[in-house]
Every structure is written in C-alpha cells, then in structure tokens.
Amino acid sequence: xAIATDDPSAIAARPVTGPDPRGRRRLAVALLxxxxxxxPFVASGYHLFQFSQVLIYxxxxxxxxxxxxxxxxxxxxxGAFYAIGAYTTAILETRFGAPYWATIPPAxxxxxxxxxxxxxxxxxxGGLYLALATFALAIATPQLxxxxxxxxxxxxxxxxxxGKPHAPLGLPLTPDQWLYxxxxxxxxxxxxxxxxxxxxxxxxxxxxxxxxxxxxEAMGVNISFYKAMCFGVSALYAGVAGALGxxxxxxxxxxxxxxxxxLSFLVGVVVGGLxxxxxxxxxxxxxxxVPNYADQLSDLFGESAKALPGAIYGVLLIALMAxxxxxxxxxxxSARPLVSRLFSRAKRA
Amino acid sequence: xxxxxxxxxxxxxxxxxxxxxxxxxxxxxxPGITDAEIKIGQTMPYSGxxxxxxxxxxxxxxxxxxxxxxxxVNGRKLNLISLDDGYSPPKAVEQIRRLVEQEQVAFxxxxxxxxxNFAIRPYLTENKVPQLFVASGAAMWNDPKNFPWTMxxxxxYQTEAHIFGKQILATKPDAKIxxxxxxDAFGKDYLIGLKDGLGAxxxxxxxKEASYEVSEPTVDSQIVTLQGSGADVLLIAATPKFAAQAIxxxxxxxxxxxxxxxxxxxxxxxxxxxAGPEKSKGVITAxxxxxxxxxxxxxxxxxxxxxxxxxxxxxxxxxxxANAVYGFGxxxxxxxxxxxxxxxxxxxxxxxxxxxxxDLELPMGLPGMKINTSPDNFAPxxxxxxxxFNGESWSPFGELLQG
Numbered sequence: 001x002a003i004a005t006d007d008p009s010a011i012a013a014r015p016v017t018g019p020d021p022r023g024r025r026r027l028a029v030a031l032l033x034x035x036x037x038x039x040p041f042v043a044s045g046y047h048l049f050q051f052s053q054v055l056i057y058x059x060x061x062x063x064x065x066x067x068x069x070x071x072x073x074x075x076x077x078x079g080a081f082y083a084i085g086a087y088t089t090a091i092l093e094t095r096f097g098a099p100y101w102a103t104i105p106p107a108x109x110x111x112x113x114x115x116x117x118x119x120x121x122x123x124x125x126g127g128l129y130l131a132l133a134t135f136a137l138a139i140a141t142p143q144l145x146x147x148x149x150x151x152x153x154x155x156x157x158x159x160x161x162x163g164k165p166h167a168p169l170g171l172p173l174t175p176d177q178w179l180y181x182x183x184x185x186x187x188x189x190x191x192x193x194x195x196x197x198x199x200x201x202x203x204x205x206x207x208x209x210x211x212x213x214x215x216x217e218a219m220g221v222n223i224s225f226y227k228a229m230c231f232g233v234s235a236l237y238a239g240v241a242g243a244l245g246x247x248x249x250x251x252x253x254x255x256x257x258x259x260x261x262x263l264s265f266l267v268g269v270v271v272g273g274l275x276x277x278x279x280x281x282x283x284x285x286x287x288x289x290v291p292n293y294a295d296q297l298s299d300l301f302g303e304s305a306k307a308l309p310g311a312i313y314g315v316l317l318i319a320l321m322a323x324x325x326x327x328x329x330x331x332x333x334s335a336r337p338l339v340s341r342l343f344s345r346a347k348r349a
Numbered sequence: 350x351x352x353x354x355x356x357x358x359x360x361x362x363x364x365x366x367x368x369x370x371x372x373x374x375x376x377x378x379x380p381g382i383t384d385a386e387i388k389i390g391q392t393m394p395y396s397g398x399x400x401x402x403x404x405x406x407x408x409x410x411x412x413x414x415x416x417x418x419x420x421x422v423n424g425r426k427l428n429l430i431s432l433d434d435g436y437s438p439p440k441a442v443e444q445i446r447r448l449v450e451q452e453q454v455a456f457x458x459x460x461x462x463x464x465x466n467f468a469i470r471p472y473l474t475e476n477k478v479p480q481l482f483v484a485s486g487a488a489m490w491n492d493p494k495n496f497p498w499t500m501x502x503x504x505x506y507q508t509e510a511h512i513f514g515k516q517i518l519a520t521k522p523d524a525k526i527x528x529x530x531x532x533d534a535f536g537k538d539y540l541i542g543l544k545d546g547l548g549a550x551x552x553x554x555x556x557k558e559a560s561y562e563v564s565e566p567t568v569d570s571q572i573v574t575l576q577g578s579g580a581d582v583l584l585i586a587a588t589p590k591f592a593a594q595a596i597x598x599x600x601x602x603x604x605x606x607x608x609x610x611x612x613x614x615x616x617x618x619x620x621x622x623x624a625g626p627e628k629s630k631g632v633i634t635a636x637x638x639x640x641x642x643x644x645x646x647x648x649x650x651x652x653x654x655x656x657x658x659x660x661x662x663x664x665x666x667x668x669x670x671a672n673a674v675y676g677f678g679x680x681x682x683x684x685x686x687x688x689x690x691x692x693x694x695x696x697x698x699x700x701x702x703x704x705x706x707x708d709l710e711l712p713m714g715l716p717g718m719k720i721n722t723s724p725d726n727f728a729p730x731x732x733x734x735x736x737x738f739n740g741e742s743w744s745p746f747g748e749l750l751q752g
Contacts, residue, residue, distance in 0.1 A: 046450040049443060143562065148532065157533040159438070159464055161471065249439045251468035256438045260397060291440075295395070295433040309433045310396040 036184055045176040049248065050288060052176075055183040056244045057284035061268045062194050062277065063237025068266070069274035070198055071230040072210030074127065077134030079262030080141040081111045081235040083252075085242025087145065090160040090252045091153055100165050100247050104186070107243035108236045115235020119228035138262035142254040159253025162246060179248050186244060190237060195277050197233075206230050207275070238265075271320060273329025282328035290316055379695040381455030387422065387687065387694060389413075389429045390448030392460045392469075397435035402461050404667060405484060406431045408676025409459055411662035412684075422687045425694075430454060434465060441465035442472065449478055456481055456699055459502070459679050463487045463534050466499075474498050479700045481686070482679050482729070486613075487534055488542075491728040493704070500703055500727040502679050506535055506611070507542030509635050510586070512733055512750050513609045514546020516633075517554070517582055521607065525556045527580030529571055529595055531587055532560040539586035539611065556580050561591060572598040585610040593624040600628035608632045612733070617742065618642040618669050626740045635733035635750070636743060638678065639713050642669045643742045651712030678711045682720060682729060685709050717749055 040048055064078045088107040092098040118137070125133050145154050154160070167178035197203055205226050208216035217223050246252050264287045272283025291313055298308035324331040381388035393406030413427040421427060430452055434441040441460070448454045449472075456479035460466055463485040473480045474496055482502035483490045490501030517524050528543065530536030544552050557578035559571040568591050575583060576599075583606040585595045592614030599608060610632050614620045617640055621629045639646045639655075646652040655677055659668045667673040687694075689702040706729065709720040720729045731751050736743035 044450060046446045049446055053439075053443065143564065146533065146562075148560075156537070157464070158467060161467070164471070164475075245439065249442050249468070250471065251438055251442065253438055253464040253468070255436060255462075255464045258398065258437070260435065260437070291433075291435070 033188075040173070040177040040180050045174060048176040048180045052180045052183045052248045053245070054281075054284045054288045055180075055187040056241045056248065057265075057268060057287055058280050059187050059190050059244070060238045060241035060265055061272060061280035061283045062190065063234040063241070064265050065269050065272070065274065065276065065280050066194060066198070066206075066237070067230055067234035068269055069276065070203065070210065071206040071227065073122070073227065073231065074131040074266075075134040075234070076131050076262055076266060077137030077141075078234070078238045078265045079257050079259070080134075080137045081115060081238035082242035082245065082261065082265075083141050083145065083257035084114055085111050085239030086246035086252045086257070087154060087160075087242075088239070089243040089246040090162055093162055094155075094160050095153065100162070101182075103247075104240060104243045108240040111239025111242070112232045112236040115238075116228050116232030118235070119231025120224075122231060123224050123227055135262075138259050142258055145254040145257070155253070157254060159251060159256070162250045162252075164250055165247060183244050183248065186240060190240065191277060194237075198277060202226070267317065271317070271327055273327025273331075273333075276327070276329030279327055279329025279332075286320075379455060379693075380453045382425075382694040385425060386428050387425050388452065388454045389427060389456060389458050389683075390445070390452060390454035391429060391431045391458050392434040392441045392444045392448075392465065393431050394436035394461060395433040397437065399436040399462065402484070402672055404670050404672035405459070405461060405676040405679075408663065408667070408673045409680045412658070412677060412680035415658060415662055416684055422684060423691060427684075427687075429458065434460075434462075436462055436465065438462075438464045438468035442468050445469045445472065449473075449476060455479075455694060456696060458482060458683055459484050459676075461485070466490070470496060470499055477696060479696055479703065481699075481703050482682060484675075484679070486538070488538055491726070493725055493727045498700060500722070500729070502682065502729050503675070504612070504635075504637055504730045504733055505728060506538040506586075507545065508728070508731055509612060509733060510539045510542025510584070511546035512635055512735070513584060514543045514548075515750075516735060517607075517609070518547060518551060521582060522551075524554055524582040524607075525578075525580045526554050526582045526584060527557045527575035527578055527606065528555060528559070528584045529568060529575060529587060529591075530558065530560050530584075531591065532562055535588075535613070536560060536586050539584075543584060561587070563588070567591075567598075568594050569598050571595075572604070573602065576602060576604045580606055582607045582609070585614070587611065587614060589614045589616060589620045593620045596620070596624040596629045596632060600625070610634045612636060615743070616640060616642060616669075616671050621738055629738050630740045632738045634736055634738075634743065636715055636736050636745065637718055637730055637733045638674055638711075638715060640671070640743065641674055641713075645742050651714070654712040674713050678713050681711055682706065682709065715745075715749070 039051060043051065060078060060082055064075060067073050067075055085107040088110050089100065089103040092103040092106065093100055122130055122133060146157050164175050165179065166175055167173040205216065205221045208219065208221060209223055209226055213223055268283030268287040269280065271286045272281065273279030291309065294309040294313040294316060297312050301308060391406060391409065393403055394400055395403040395406065410429050410431055413429050416422065417426045430448060432444040432448065434444050445457060448457065457473060459482045460469070461484035466483045466485055470480060477498060480499040482500060486503055486506045488505040488507040490499055491505065517526065528540060530539055540558065547554060557575050557580055559575050561568045561571055568587065572595055583599065585592050585608060587595060592610055596608065599606065608631065612635050615634045615636065639649065639652055655674065656668065658677060659673060663673060685706060686699065686703040689705065690698050704722045704724050704727065706720055706722045710718065711720065715734055718732050722729050732749045734745045734749050735747050736745040
C-alpha cells in the first residue's frame with residue numbers, strides 16, 4: 001500500500017521475501033473498486049446517501065491529510081474551504097442556473113486560490129499558531145455566510161436549496177445511485193492524483209519540509225512555494241468535497257459548516273492515520289457512522305440520557321486512540337510485519 | 350324486479366365488504382402503523398450549539414410515554430424515535446432519511462430548527478410524508494398550497510410582530526420606533542411582521558434598526574445607538590440573554606421608551622429577574638402560554654396537570670424550562686390529531702386530521718387560547734394576548750389578539 005512510502009521504518013520492516021507487495025496492493029485496490037462499484041446495486045437509498053457522505057468526507061480528509069499529515073501544517077479550518085466549495089456550487093446553481101456537474105471544477109478552483117492565498121501569510125505561522133489562525137477561519141466562516149451584505153447571494157441564515165440531480169442520458173439509475181457513482185468517480189480520481197503526488201518528487205519535497213525544513217531548503221526545495229501550494233491543493237480537495245456535499249444533501253446554510261465540521265475533519269485524519277492516503281477512508285467511515293452509533297448507544301441508558309451522545313462519542317474516540325495511537329493506517333502498518341511473520345512461520349511448519 | 354330497497358341493501362353490503370376488504374390495503378398505505386403501535390420520527394439537537402432545545406424532544410418522548418401508560422391512542426402505543434442531528438442540516442437530512450426509509454415511521458413530528466426543517470422539507474414533500482408541528486417560529490411552515498405536507502405549531506414571529514405593530518398604531522400613532530433584532534431568520538421575520546402590522550403608510554415610523562450577532566457579548570452599544578435616534582418605542586426581538594441586557598441597559602442609561610419584547614424572551618426566571626424586577630417593569634410582551642415561573646398560575650388546574658407530568662416523567666429541573674412547556678403542549682396537539690384519525694392512520698388522513706383541529710385548549714395554553722387548523726390554515730396557534738410586567742409577573746391586558 002502507498003501509505004508506507006514516506007515512512008522509512010516501514011520500508012525497512014517490509015519483508016524482503018514473501019509475496020510481491022505491489023501485486024497484493026493491486027489486488028486490494030481492485031477488490032475495493034469492485035465492492036465500491038457493486039454497492040449501489042445492493043444497498044438501499046439511505047445507505048447510498050450515507051456512503052456518498054463517506055466518500056465526500058474521505059475527499060476532504062485526504063486534502064487535510066496532504067496538508068497536516070504530509071506537510072505538517074495543522075489546519076483547524078478546513079470546514080471553511082468545504083463551505084466555500086459548497087456555496088460556490090449552490091450559488092452557481094441557484095443564481096446562475098449552472099448545471100450541478102459544471103459547478104464542481106469552479107468550486108475546486110476557487111478553493112485552490114483561497115487556500116493558496118491563505119497559505120501565503122500562514123507561512124509565517126508555525127505549529128500551534130497556524131492552528132489558531134485556521135481556527136479563526138472556521139469560526140468566521142459561518143458568520144460571513146450569514147453577513148447581511150451577502151444575503152442576496154448566500155440566502156442568509158436560511159440557506160439555499162438545490163434541486164435533486166437525476167441520472168443523465170436516461171441511465172436507469174435512481175438519483176441516489178447516480179450521486180453515489182458521481183462521488184465515487186470524483187473520489188477515485190482525486191485519490192489516484194494524491195497517491196501519485198505523494199509518491200513523486202513533490203511528495204518527497206513536502207515530507208522533507210515537514211521533517212526538517214532547513215535540510216529541505218539546503219537541498220533546494222522552495223519552502224514557501226511548496227507550503228502555499230500544499231495549502232492550495234489541500235483546499236481544492238476540501239472545496240470539491242464541499243461541492244459534492246451540497247449536491248448530495250441538496251441544501252447549504254451557515255449552520256451546515258460550523259466549527260464541529262472542521263474539528264470532525266481533524267478527528268477523521270487522526271483516526272485514519274496521519275500521512276496516509278488510504279487511512280482517510282477509515283477516518284471518513286468514523287466521522288460518518290460513529291456519531292450515529294453514539295446516539296444509539298446513549299439510548300441504552302434510558303430516555304433521560306439524551307444528552308449523552310457527545311460523551312459516548314468522546315469515550316469511543318479515546319478508546320480508539322488508546323488502541324491505535326497512530327490511527328488505523330498506523331496500526332495496519334505496524335501489524336504488517338507481524339502478519340507476514342505469522343504467515344512465513346505457518347509456511348515453514 | 351329489483352326494488353329500490355334491495356338495491357340500497359346490496360349497496361350497503363358491498364360498501365361494508367369494501368370497507369372490510371380494504372383494511373389490509375389501508376395498512377399498506379400507512380407505513381409505521383401496526384395494530385399495536387404508531388411509529389413516529391423526529392430529529393433534535395441533543396448535541397451541538399442548540400442542545401438546550403433538546404429538552405423539547407425529551408418532553409415529547411415523556412408525554413407519549415404518559416399517554417402509553419394511559420392506554421395509548423385508540424389502543425395503539427406511540428413509539429417516538431427521536432434522533433440527534435447536532436443542529437446540522439446535512440445530519441438532519443441523513444437522519445430523516447433513516448427514519449423514513451429504514452425505520453419506516455408513519456410521519457415526522459416536531460423536528461427542531463429552521464434550517465434543518467428547511468433542508469428536509471423537499472424530501473418529505475416528494476415522498477408525501479407529513480412533517481407535522483415543526484419546532485420553529487419561521488413563517489414559512491404555513492404554506493399549504495405549495496407544501497401540503499408541512500405544518501408549523503407555535504405563533505410565528507411575523508404574527509407576533511404584526512400584533513405589536515397594530516398595538517403601537519392604536520396606542521401611539523405618532524410613535525418613533527427603534528428595533529433591536531438578532532441578525533438571523535428570527536430577527537428578520539420580526540422586522541417583516543412589524544412593517545406588515547404597521548402597514549405601508551406607517552412604515553416610516555421605524556426610525557432606527559439595530560442588529561446584533563449571537564456571538565456578540567452585549568447589545569449595550571446598539572441600545573445607546575437606538576436611544577440616540579430619538580425613538581420612543583423600542584421593539585426587542587432578541588433571545589433571552591440579549592433581551593435581559595437590553596432591558597437593563599435602557600433603564601441604566603435613563604431611557605424610557607415603551608418597550609415591546611418578543612415572547613421568545615418572556616421567561617421571568619431567565620430574563621426578567623436577571624434584568625432586575627425594577628428595571629423590567631412596564632415591558633410589554635405577547636403571551637400564548639403560561640409561564641411556569643409566573644406565580645399567578647400556582648393554583649391553576651392546567652399548571653397542576655403540567656407539574657404532575659414533570660414530577661412523574663421528567664426531572665425536577667425541567668419544571669421551569671419553557672422548552673418543557675413547549676413539548677408538553679405540542680405533544681398534546683399531536684395526540685389530539687391522532688385521536689381524530691380513528692383507525693385510518695394513512696399518511697393522507699394524518700395530514701387531513703392535523704389540518705382539522707377545532708378549538709383545542711391546552712393545559713398550559715393561556716385561558717381562552719384555542720388551537721384551530723384547516724386545509725388553508727397551517728398555523729395552529731395564532732392568538733396571543735398582550736401583557737405587561739409588573740415587577741413580579743405578567744399582567745395581561747386587552748383581548749386575545751389574532752395576528
């Protein structure tokens with residue numbers, strides 16, 4: 001899997017003997033692809049809606065992971081870029097009558113520009129200071145969307161309603177199936193791009209900046225350019241995710257993009273595993289499904305325990321991080337040598 | 350020869366057979382209904398920024414529990430599935446789809462929040478699922494022509510501001526009005542209602558509008574600005590914390606306009622007392638329910654019914670919570686509509702009966718306040734009564750007014 005490429009210890013730990021890891025990786029990707037493509041024909045509309053959300057979150061998390069996991073810049077404000085993407089789609093669709101699919105590229109482009117520009121001043125801020133600056137972004141966004149002067153565009157606190165897209169070309173698909181496949185196609189393309197990006201020269205450069213900026217600069221890496229660029233690409237991912245989110249949910253409002261959204265992105269990245277392309281899928285599954293389970297679990301404590309979902313979510317999160325401190329991807333990484341040792345022992349026996 | 354009587358008899362028999370025979374098909378038309386149960390769905394912000402409203406959901410569930418212990422509605426128990434949406438519209442859409450598609454609820458009852466309900470309305474309309482007694486004071490839930498499956502409950506903000514506008518015209522035709530409003534749908538609806546109540550000819554009476562954001566620490570500067578405009582009537586369209594600040598500030602700077610205040614902020618315990626009983630004397634509001642912190646209801650039969658309910662089914666701290674009163678009233682309205690449905694619990698009939706409530710009086714409603722709905726009126730509570738604060742409680746004056 002691609003996740004190990006930036007981690008020298010993992011490379012060292014990879015068994016020299018045993019089955020070809022490249023082939024195994026291809027097999028895993030193929031199986032995942034078949035399962036993802038088959039899902040719309042077995043799952044109900046509601047579950048497809050949920051899995052569309054998972055894919056959308058996965059795209060946003062992937063963007064955040066490029067920034068935080070690979071480049072080491074902490075962002076608490078990716079909900080803001082997600083919101084910009086969503087509102088770009090909503091405004092283009094409701095105010096300019098653009099077809100929904102045509103709004104995704106401008107949403108991504110606008111967020112890239114916004115992220116790049118935000119990344120420039122952010123260059124001067126490191127670590128926690130950057131976290132605070134992005135935190136401010138997350139807090140300011142819902143209020144800006146609510147701002148009176150923008151009402152004519154944003155619909156104010158009421159938000160904007162979008163039409164429900166139907167499958168094109170008369171394909172025999174329900175809207176839910178079509179939207180899921182649309183999200184899947186976008187996610188596949190963006191995952192492929194990210195996997196290539198982190199494997200190549202650019203990926204090595206941004207990881208080098210994270211690990212040792214001075215050494216990276218000495219090797220000729222243009223730090224400010226790469227950092228701002230990384231911010232831009234990361235925002236682009238969040239923006240595309242936001243655009244898809246607006247299309248799937250069919251509604252945007254300032255309340256949709258509050259601080260909890262930005263925080264849940266960070267939770268998702270950490271749960272999935274920092275500096276991992278595939279780990280974000282688990283992070284997305286976590287932030288989509290675990291709050292629901294927390295709500296259901298809190299019902300076990302009786303009807304009066306309705307205030308508990310937040311607490312149970314917190315307990316589950318702590319338990320998971322205690323069991324897998326480096327996230328799901330990290331756990332998988334450290335489990336791999338163990339598993340292959342088990343296999344080779346079994347073969348010998 | 351077939352006599353007229355035979356024909357009638359035959360008709361009656363076949364009609365009866367049809368009626369009997371149609372029972373299974375009726376059930377098919379009514380998801381979430383069995384002989385023993387009516388399954389109802391709801392989303393509530395149990396977590397997140399608006400979690401204080403979660404008490405409404407708890408009160409709804411508790412009220413239905415009480416009804417179930419008394420034998421249910423026409424022999425069926427009420428099963429309310431109340432899910433957390435964290436006040437996030439996308440989450441609300443997801444949870445509503447779960448309720449409709451997975452849990453197969455009969456209808457949605459009292460989901461909370463203007464944006465969330467706005468977000469789920471197209472889906473529910475498209476699938477012809479009743480969205481009943483929406484917990485939001487926006488005016489848009491009373492639109493039976495375009496949205497025949499959605500109905501509000503409480504007096505909407507426009508209705509109330511409309512009443513205030515008319516009252517101002519009647520008592521002070523040359524008033525100079527200053528408005529303090531929260532910069533969101535609630536505050537803006539209020540402005541619309543006020544202008545509507547004043548009418549086009551008198552809209553010029555509003556000399557100054559000042560808005561505030563929920564995130565601001567105080568509204569002191571807005572009050573000073575409004576005073577500077579020379580207004581002699583102040584309309585406070587604010588949520589409790591800010592309303593208390595506004596009342597105190599007007600008094601402290603020696604400004605004495607006639608102060609009208611939204612019913613959202615009429616709690617004696619959480620607004621009037623913190624503002625100071627002396628400072629809040631003379632504030633005028635519009636009431637539709639009984640304030641549980643108002644001493645004058647101490648021996649009232651409806652209030653006793655409410656305290657008994659809280660004592661048995663809720664926690665004591667909920668007694669003075671306006672949200673518990675709200676849940677107590679809206680759940681009772683729902684039970685009334687379901688009683689009227691009889692055995693036909695199809696979605697169409699639930700909607701028809703919800704739109705056919707006649708003169709329902711609630712235990713915690715103001716004496717004489719009646720709930721009425723009809724196919725072209727989806728605003729169940731439209732009556733309010735003006736009341737002024739005497740330092741201890743609200744003293745009502747005038748007639749029940751219709752907005």
